[in-house]
Amino acid sequence: MSTVAAKNTVSPLERYKMAFESRWQGNDELTALRHAALEQFLSAGFPTQRDEAWKYTNLRRLESRSFTPAETSALDAHQPEWLATAGTRIVLVNGHCLPALSSQVAQPPGVTVLTFKQWIEHEPAAVAAYLKEQDQLTGNALEQLNLAFFEDGVVVNLADNTILDEPVYIVHQSTSSAAQRMSHPRIVVRAGRNARATIIEHYLGANDAEYFTNAVTRFDIAAGGAVKHFRVQQESPRAFHIGHVQTKLAKDARFSIHDIALGASLGRSGITALLEGTGAHAALFGLFAPMGNQHLDAHTRLDHIAAHTTSEEDYRGIAGGRARGVFNGKVIVRPDAQKIDARQSSRNLLLSPTAEIDTKPELEIYANDVKCSHGATTGQLDATALFYLRSRGLSESDARAALIRAFAESILATIDLEPVHAALEKQIDERFKLVNEAKA
Amino acid sequence: MASNPQTDPTLEALVAQKYRHGFVTDIESDTVPPGLDEDVIRLISRKKGEPQFMLDWRLRSYRHWLTMKEPHWAHLRIQPIDYQSISYYSAPKPKADAPKSLEEVDPKLLETYDKLGIPLHERARLAGVAVDAVFDSVSVATTFKERLHKAGVIFCSFSEAVQKYPELVEKYLGSVVPYTDNYFATLNSAVFTDGSFVFVPKGVRCPMELSTYFRINAAKTGQFERTLIVAEEGSHVSYLEGCTAPMRDENQLHAAVVELIALEGAQIKYSTVQNWYPGDEQGRGGIYNFVTKRGECRGANSKISWTQVETGSAITWKYPSCILTGDNSVGEFYSVAVANNYQQADTGTKMIHIGKNTRSTIVSKGISAGHGQNAYRGLVKVLPSAINARNFTQCDSLLMGDKCGAHTFPYMEVRTPIASVEHEATTSKIGDDQLFYCLSRGISEEDAVNMIVNGFCKAVFKELPMEFAVEAQNLLAVSLEGSVG
Numbered sequence: 001m002s003t004v005a006a007k008n009t010v011s012p013l014e015r016y017k018m019a020f021e022s023r024w025q026g027n028d029e030l031t032a033l034r035h036a037a038l039e040q041f042l043s044a045g046f047p048t049q050r051d052e053a054w055k056y057t058n059l060r061r062l063e064s065r066s067f068t069p070a071e072t073s074a075l076d077a078h079q080p081e082w083l084a085t086a087g088t089r090i091v092l093v094n095g096h097c098l099p100a101l102s103s104q105v106a107q108p109p110g111v112t113v114l115t116f117k118q119w120i121e122h123e124p125a126a127v128a129a130y131l132k133e134q135d136q137l138t139g140n141a142l143e144q145l146n147l148a149f150f151e152d153g154v155v156v157n158l159a160d161n162t163i164l165d166e167p168v169y170i171v172h173q174s175t176s177s178a179a180q181r182m183s184h185p186r187i188v189v190r191a192g193r194n195a196r197a198t199i200i201e202h203y204l205g206a207n208d209a210e211y212f213t214n215a216v217t218r219f220d221i222a223a224g225g226a227v228k229h230f231r232v233q234q235e236s237p238r239a240f241h242i243g244h245v246q247t248k249l250a251k252d253a254r255f256s257i258h259d260i261a262l263g264a265s266l267g268r269s270g271i272t273a274l275l276e277g278t279g280a281h282a283a284l285f286g287l288f289a290p291m292g293n294q295h296l297d298a299h300t301r302l303d304h305i306a307a308h309t310t311s312e313e314d315y316r317g318i319a320g321g322r323a324r325g326v327f328n329g330k331v332i333v334r335p336d337a338q339k340i341d342a343r344q345s346s347r348n349l350l351l352s353p354t355a356e357i358d359t360k361p362e363l364e365i366y367a368n369d370v371k372c373s374h375g376a377t378t379g380q381l382d383a384t385a386l387f388y389l390r391s392r393g394l395s396e397s398d399a400r401a402a403l404i405r406a407f408a409e410s411i412l413a414t415i416d417l418e419p420v421h422a423a424l425e426k427q428i429d430e431r432f433k434l435v436n437e438a439k440a
Numbered sequence: 441m442a443s444n445p446q447t448d449p450t451l452e453a454l455v456a457q458k459y460r461h462g463f464v465t466d467i468e469s470d471t472v473p474p475g476l477d478e479d480v481i482r483l484i485s486r487k488k489g490e491p492q493f494m495l496d497w498r499l500r501s502y503r504h505w506l507t508m509k510e511p512h513w514a515h516l517r518i519q520p521i522d523y524q525s526i527s528y529y530s531a532p533k534p535k536a537d538a539p540k541s542l543e544e545v546d547p548k549l550l551e552t553y554d555k556l557g558i559p560l561h562e563r564a565r566l567a568g569v570a571v572d573a574v575f576d577s578v579s580v581a582t583t584f585k586e587r588l589h590k591a592g593v594i595f596c597s598f599s600e601a602v603q604k605y606p607e608l609v610e611k612y613l614g615s616v617v618p619y620t621d622n623y624f625a626t627l628n629s630a631v632f633t634d635g636s637f638v639f640v641p642k643g644v645r646c647p648m649e650l651s652t653y654f655r656i657n658a659a660k661t662g663q664f665e666r667t668l669i670v671a672e673e674g675s676h677v678s679y680l681e682g683c684t685a686p687m688r689d690e691n692q693l694h695a696a697v698v699e700l701i702a703l704e705g706a707q708i709k710y711s712t713v714q715n716w717y718p719g720d721e722q723g724r725g726g727i728y729n730f731v732t733k734r735g736e737c738r739g740a741n742s743k744i745s746w747t748q749v750e751t752g753s754a755i756t757w758k759y760p761s762c763i764l765t766g767d768n769s770v771g772e773f774y775s776v777a778v779a780n781n782y783q784q785a786d787t788g789t790k791m792i793h794i795g796k797n798t799r800s801t802i803v804s805k806g807i808s809a810g811h812g813q814n815a816y817r818g819l820v821k822v823l824p825s826a827i828n829a830r831n832f833t834q835c836d837s838l839l840m841g842d843k844c845g846a847h848t849f850p851y852m853e854v855r856t857p858i859a860s861v862e863h864e865a866t867t868s869k870i871g872d873d874q875l876f877y878c879l880s881r882g883i884s885e886e887d888a889v890n891m892i893v894n895g896f897c898k899a900v901f902k903e904l905p906m907e908f909a910v911e912a913q914n915l916l917a918v919s920l921e922g923s924v925g
Contacts, residue, residue, distance in 0.1 A: 052513065338842065350857035353824055363848040364515075365867050368839035372867040376850070380857040 013042050015066045020148060023069060029128040030120065037135070037147035044141035056326040056358045057268055057297045062240045067212045069149060070181030072096035075173065080204045080234065083419045087166025088113055093173050095183025095213075096152045105166065110159030113168060116186055119155045130188070134218060140270075143244050146184040146216045153186035158195035160222070167198035167230075167417060174205040174213065174236065182212035189218070191225035191253075198228040200420060203243075205236030205263065212240040219246070221253040223277060228256050230420050234427070235263035237292070243269045249309075251277030258415055259286040259315075260424060261296045262431065268297040275302070275309035286315035287411040287424075289431065290323035290355075297326040304333045304340045307367075313344040316411050317359075318404060318432075320351035330362040331374070337367050344374035349381065349407055397433070404432045472529040478502060481630055484529050488599050488633070491606050501619040501629035508623050514757055514786040515815040515847055518728070521693055528631045528664070591647050593677075594639040598666050601637035608639055612670050616699040616736045616763070624695040624757075625732040628664045632697070635665035640675040640706075649905055651680040667698040671706035673739065678709040680908055694753075696731045704739025704766065709747070711904055713912055716752035723782025723811070726754025733760035737769030737795075745772040746789065747903045749912040751919040754783060759817065761790035764798035764826070771800040774900040776912070778919050779812025779844065788818035788835075788849075793826035793859070803899050804835040808844035809920055815847040820861055822854045829859040837867040838896055840920065890917050 010018070020038050024031050046063045047054040072093050082089075090113070091101035097115040107113060120127050135147050154170050172185055189199055203213060213235060221227050227247075235241045241264040247255045261267050267290075273282040282302060290296040302311045317325040331342045348357040361374040381403050389399035408428050415421040472480060481502055485495040510521075588595050594605065602609050619629040640646050671677050694716070700708050710733075719726025729752075735744035746760040756779075762771030773789040791800035806814040820831045837846035848865045870892050878888035894901070894913060901909050 336842070348854070350854060350859075353856055353858070355857065356853070356855045358854075359850075359852045359863075361848075361850060361863070361865070363837075363846070363865060363867055365837070365839070365847060366845040368842045368844065368869045370839070370867060370869070374848070374863075374865050376852060376861075376863040378852060378854040378861040379859070 012063045012066070013045060016145070017042060019068050023149075028124065030124060030131070033128060033131055034148045037144040041141050041144040041148060044144070047141060053299065053328070056324070056328075057266070057295065059266075062212065062266060065180070065210070065212070065240075067180060067182035069151070070094035070096075070174075070178045070183045070211065072098060073175050073177040075101070076175050076206050081423075082171055082204070083169060083200065083202060083423055085167055085169045085200065085417075085419045087164075087168060089169045089171065090115070090154050091171045091173060092152060092154075092185055094175060094178045094181065095172075095185050097154070101171075108162060108164065110162035110192075111164055112155075112157045114155050116150070116153035116155055116188075140244065142214055142242050143216055146186060146214050146244070149182070149214075150184040150186040150216070153188070155187075156189045156197065156199065158189075158191045158197055158225075160192035161194045162192065163195065164197040167200050169200045170202065172201065172203045172213065172215070174209060174211050174239065176206040176209050178206070178211040179209040180211065182214065185213070185215045187215070187217040188220075189227060190220045191222060191227055193222045194224040195222070196226045198230075198417065200230045200417070201232070203233045203235050203241060203263070205234070205239050207236055208238060209236045210238040210240075210265075211236070213242070215241075215243045217243070217245045219255060220248050221250060221255055223251040223253060225250070226254040228417075230258045230415065230417060231260065231269070232420065232424070233261045233263055233267055233269065235267065237263065237265060237294070239264045241267040244272075245270070246272045246274070247282065248274045248276055249280035249282060251306075252279035253277060254281045256283040257285065258411070258420075259284065259298060261286075261288040261290075261298065262427060264294065264296070266295045268299065270299040270301075272301045273303065273311070274305060275311065276305050278306045278308040280306065280309045282311045284311070284313040284315070284329075285411050285414050286327075287317075287408055288315075288325055288327075289318040289408070289428070290325050291319075291431065292321040292323060294321075294323045295326075296323070298328070299326075300329045302329075302331045302342060302344075304331070304337045304342065307337050308339045309337065310341040311343070313342075314411065314414075315346045316408060317346070317348040317357055318351065318407065319348070319355035319357050322352070322354045324356045324358070326358045327376075328360040328362070329374070330364065331372055333365040333367050333370050333372065335366040338369040340367065340370040340372065342370070342372045346374070346376040347407075348376075348378040349404070350378060351381070351404075401429065401432045405429060471527050474525050474527045476523055476526070476528055476631065480528055484631060484633060487529065488602070490602055493606070493610055494602055497614070497619065498630050501626050502631075504620055505623070505626040505630055508626060511623050514817070515813065515849070516755055516757060516784050516786050518755060521728070523627070526693060529633055587647060592641045592644055593646050594637065595650055596637055598632070598635040598637050598668070601668075605637070605639070608670065609637070609668070612668055612699070612701055614699075616701060616734050617697050617732050622732060624730040625697050628666060628695045628697045628732070632664040632666040635667045635696070637667075638669040638677060638679060640671045640677045642672040643674045644672075645675065646677040649678045649680055651682070663692070663694050663696070665696045667696070668701075669699070669708055669710070670701045671703065671708050671742075673703045674705040676707045678711070678905065680711045680905060682713045682715075682908070693728045694730065696733075698731070698733040698760075700735030700744055702735065702737050702739065702742035702744050702769075705741045706739065707743045707745075708735060709745045710735070710760070711908055712746075712748040712750075713908055713915065714748065714750045714752050714756070715915055717754075718752050718781065718783045719754040721781050723754070726783070727752065729753035729756045729758065731758035733758060734763065734790075735761070735771075736763040737766045737771065737798075739769075740766040740795070741768045742766050743770040743772075745770075745774075745903070747774045747900065748776070748787075749900070749904070749908075749915065750775065750777040750785060750787060751915050753785075756783075756785040756787050758787050759789055761792070762800065763792045763794065764800065764829075765794045766798075767795040768797045769795055770798070772903075773800075773802045773804070774903040775804045776807070776897045776900045776916070777804070777814055777816075778807045778916065779809070779814040780919055781810040781812060783810075784813045786815040786817055788816045790819040791821070791831060793820075793822040793829040793831070795826060797828045798826055799829070800831045802831070802833040802835065804833075805897050805900055806835070806837040806846055807840065807893065807896070807920065808837065808846045809840040811843045813845045813847070815849060816865075817849040817851075819851040819853070820863075821851075822856055822859045822861060824855045826856055827858045829856070831859075831861045833861075833863040834899075835863075835865045836896070837865075838893070839867065839869045889920070893920060
């Protein structure tokens with residue numbers, strides 16, 4: 001693939017422009033929006049390490065590839081396991097919804113779950129108006145890239161006072177035919193007053209395929225609403241994954257996310273919560289475990305715009321091999337947003353002398369009646385704990401695996417959805433057992 | 441609640457307290473017209489009678505500076521600085537010859553120190569402190585030289601060091617802060633006029649605390665000092681730096697560079713009380729304090745400790761850092777930074793762990809009041825070679841008033857698993873319950889606030905030398921009186 005890049009004299013940004021022009025013509029409102037987004041992306045370009053938000057993550061490798069928009073395909077023969085959840089399952093293959101694989105259960109009244117394509121077909125004007133309102137002003141170049149290229153995704157609407165008992169499970173499956181392709185899925189969840197829902201996003205990829213996923217997920221939670229979000233990233237070990245999650249919380253709304261990153265060669269999740277109404281509460285839990293040559297970056301931003309809002313954040317990183325883990329968490333308290341309670345914790349474990357963890361927990365506070373704290377640690381497995389387990393007859397690798405599992409467990413234990421919890425525990429165990437055996 | 445400052449006239453009066461150290465001493469200055477080009481640099485170098493290597497170094501710095509851009513990453517709002525409107529050299533007019541003793545010093549200068557409450561001779565004798573007083577850019581008096589000379593310690597102005605010990609200067613100058621380091625350090629390297637030089641030879645424990653009082657005096661002169669402290673194997677030195685400046689309307693640029701070098705087993709303790717003019721209540725005027733301070737623990741078992749109390753300056757932009765190269769070396773940073781009215785502070789430290797078993801401690805206390813913006817920015821970097829490195833960081837912010845801000849930007853980059861890095865930060869205001877408790881015990885609100893703030897800063901104050909600790913507490917009380925929100 002590097003030969004392709006070398007031969008190609010067209011600049012990386014130029015290639016995106018060409019891909020865009022061959023795909024979208026016409027002069028409807030949505031295409032105009034896409035065009036404007038593309039222009040913004042082209043003028044800003046890929047972020048570089050000179051941008052403070054990308055200080056620890058270098059996108060040059062991603063930039064040098066020439067990805068073209070992905071097409072849908074049949075599933076591969078060897079298929080990674082999906083979660084066994086009850087309720088609605090929507091499967092996107094290479095960024096396109098595949099109804100044949102999806103399973104829709106009867107939704108309670110007031111709940112609609114549809115694909116983004118369907119929404120565009122039914123209400124193109126509403127889609128354009130929504131995107132215009134939500135996305136025109138975001139400065140992030142990669143979110144603009146998604147807006148320019150997105151084709152499909154999922155839209156969940158919950159009317160006031162509706163409660164969704166079963167989770168909505170969204171599978172983002174990339175197959176081997178996605179190699180050298182890119183997809184830009186877009187998820188929109190709008191929860192009305194006092195509505196409740198659980199949304200799972202699961203990113204999976206075929207081994208060995210090099211592709212690019214640039215996902216945007218938006219939550220809009222009205223007063224008293226509550227949304228739980230599980231985001232599990234298990235892309236192919238060669239993939240690029242960039243995910244943006246933005247949540248708006250109105251009065252007394254609640255939002256929790258579990259941001260789990262295990263896959264991708266270069267992965268980054270950007271989680272933003274805007275606490276716009278008093279009494280709103282956001283809880284961010286994260287676990288990233290880069291091994292080998294992986295680079296995983298978790299970026300969070302908790303913006304306390306209204307008074308009397310609270311947030312908690314707990315992120316854990318485990319880095320082994322030659323991997324690099326990055327955590328950057330920012331808590332902002334806006335002027336006059338008094339009575340804020342914000343707690344943030346970032347704990348990191350380094351397993352090898354060649355791994356690196358960079359953490360940057362930030363506080364930006366413009367009001368005085370607040371309680372904000374953050375803590376961050378980076379260290380190794382506790383030698384005395386290891387010794388204790390060895391003295392009880394555990395092998396070196398089992399002892400290490402047990403301690404790593406215990407470290408991860410504090411995040412996993414907060415996952416109250418059993419299929420997700422069980423699957424992740426298994427993943428973590430397999431991941432670290434393998435590593436330790438290779439070492440022994 | 442009684443703690444509302446808006447309704448309390450006595451508190452209002454206290455908040456409105458004017459800068460106590462504001463006055464201008466009228467002395468004829470030998471000042472170069474504003475502007476900066478190679479000729480000005482040649483002029484500075486010639487006036488100071490410098491050897492060729494210094495001039496070359498200055499010119500290299502200046503040429504590099506021209507290729508650089510002003511940094512804007514700090515959490516600060518800075519009025520654009522016109523570097524061509526600054527006069528880069530200002531020296532009190534020499535009276536035939538340089539003064540040889542205190543009696544020969546310009547009496548007006550001494551008067552200035554008196555007003556500041558630093559009776560030079562008295563203080564020196566009573567406190568046993570040698571004072572190398574830098575008035576604007578040229579050192580005017582150095583006391584206790586004899587005693588230091590006997591111990592073999594060199595403590596003199598930078599210009600004198602360039603004349604007398606050029607080989608030492610050439611060897612160590614720029615070895616910790618290279619002339620290419622950053623915009624303001626490079627500017628300083630090109631135009632610095634004076635500063636202090638300390639050299640403590642092998643095995644010597646400096647017999648007294650060394651102290652320099654810097655003053656900015658002549659209008660429209662940026663002050664660019666350069667301090668270089670070298671502690672040879674097994675030596676020990678404690679250095680105090682304190683600053684006050686007269687009131688003035690125009691922003692003054694202050695871009696100093698401090699370099700510390702600790703060889704094997706050496707210890708350097710560097711304490712600063714900075715109380716430059718912070719601007720008036722509306723945020724007009726005040727000093728821009730853009731300082732590069734860095735120490736290198738070059739030898740094994742060496743130690744560098746920074747302690748700072750930053751109450752002054754309109755804008756403070758400084759990160760006293762430690763490069764822990766030697767095995768088992770120790771870096772420390774203790775800081776209290778106050779931002780009141782419209783003051784802005786972006787300060788913190790960098791601890792670069794390179795050697796084995798290196799340890800660092802960071803304790804930073806930020807206090808914001810009025811419209812002040814206080815940011816802690818720190819980097820802890822542990823390189824793969826720094827096996828068993830340890831860092832502990834504690835940074836707390838206290839908010840007084842609902843218009844101020846407190847920010848924390850810690851960077852932690854860890855590249856070895858056999859290291860431990862911990863960071864903790866909290867932000868809060870003075871608790872109503874704490875205040876209520878004190879008031880219920882018959883303690884006045886002012887005293888209660890003072891007590892709580894002093895308790896908040898105690899971890900840092902206890903690191904200061906005795907006489908500085910008292911001064912720092914008074915300074916803090918004056919800077920913050922009545923700001924409780």
